[in-house]
Amino acid sequence: MAAHVKPLILHAHSSSPNPIKVAITLEALHIPYEVKKWDFGDDPEKGVKGTKFLKINENGRVPAIEDPNTGVVAWESGACMNYIRRVYDKGNMIGPSGELAQDLVDFEKWEYFLLTTLGPMTGQAIWFRKYNAEKNENALERYTAQTYRCYDVLEGQLKKTGAESILNGRVSAVDYHFEPWLHNYPLAGLSLDKYPLIKKWLGLMETREEEALHGLKLGLCIATGKVATPAANVRVEHAVSREHIISKLS
Numbered sequence: 583m584a585a586h587v588k589p590l591i592l593h594a595h596s597s598s599p600n601p602i603k604v605a606i607t608l609e610a611l612h613i614p615y616e617v618k619k620w621d622f623g624d625d626p627e628k629g630v631k632g633t634k635f636l637k638i639n640e641n642g643r644v645p646a647i648e649d650p651n652t653g654v655v656a657w658e659s660g661a662c663m664n665y666i667r668r669v670y671d672k673g674n675m676i677g678p679s680g681e682l683a684q685d686l687v688d689f690e691k692w693e694y695f696l697l698t699t700l701g702p703m704t705g706q707a708i709w710f711r712k713y714n715a716e717k718n719e720n721a722l723e724r725y726t727a728q729t730y731r732c733y734d735v736l737e738g739q740l741k742k743t744g745a746e747s748i749l750n751g752r753v754s755a756v757d758y759h760f761e762p763w764l765h766n767y768p769l770a771g772l773s774l775d776k777y778p779l780i781k782k783w784l785g786l787m788e789t790r791e792e793e794a795l796h797g798l799k800l801g802l803c804i805a806t807g808k809v810a811t812p813a814a815n816v817r818v819e820h821a822v823s824r825e826h827i828i829s830k831l832s
């Protein structure tokens with residue numbers, strides 16, 4: 583990333599998966615960024631539903647990004663990540679792996695599946711398990727079943743790719759979309775016992791993060807001696823550190 587790039591501002595909340603996806607994308611592309619944290623609620627100065635934040639995102643949710651290099655303001659994690667890719671991923675490190683119409687559709691269909699289905703179903707499962715003031719077993723059952731249905735679909739896809747990445751061939755922004763949501767399965771009270779390939783993929787993503795922590799500490803993001811194959815090197819180049827990201831968000 584060119585040295586003259588001014589840090590982007592990532593508007594976030596420390597424990598939420600959607601801002602983490604954007605942070606992973608920024609880290610993967612080595613784009614400098616600063617995190618501005620917001621509370622949930624309507625505090626006029628600090629809350630996502632407060633007057634100050636609503637001027638940035640009238641939908642009152644994180645993430646949002648501001649790019650001082652272009653003046654662009656974006657919200658919705660998908661729009662933020664696609665903006666970042668269009669402007670900063672000129673070498674197409676994390677986008678669709680080919681230029682065929684099918685390659686682009688494959689990328690988008692998994693991206694949209696996460697944004698419209700797996701993410702919201704998991705979010706509701708977490709809500710009804712942990713946060714809803716009154717018990718609502720019916721809603722909890724419904725969202726738990728729907729999230730497992732999404733896991734079935736993802737497990738089937740990982741069977742086709744060997745579970746190294748969601749799309750064939752390489753880790754992409756699609757994996758960055760899914761990882762923070764799958765990482766939250768215990769919070770939603772779910773189990774991966776019936777999903778060996780999701781477990782494998784999640785484990786690989788987490789290994790990449792650990793590897794990258796080493797690289798990031800050195801100011802580099804290169805494969806370490808522990809990684810042997812060229813395919814793994816590609817993974818590590820895209821790797822990011824959960825600890826590093828969480829430390830920025832907290």
Ligand SMILES: N[C@@H](CCC(=O)N[C@@H](CS)C(=O)NCC(=O)O)C(=O)O
Pocket residue numbers: 595598599600601622623630631642643644645657658659660697
């Ligand atoms: N579809 C949105 C969802 C954003 C979203 O729900 N963000 C949550 C945190 S993960 C939020 O800001 N919640 C605050 C609230 O509901 O008041 C996206 O992908 O960015």
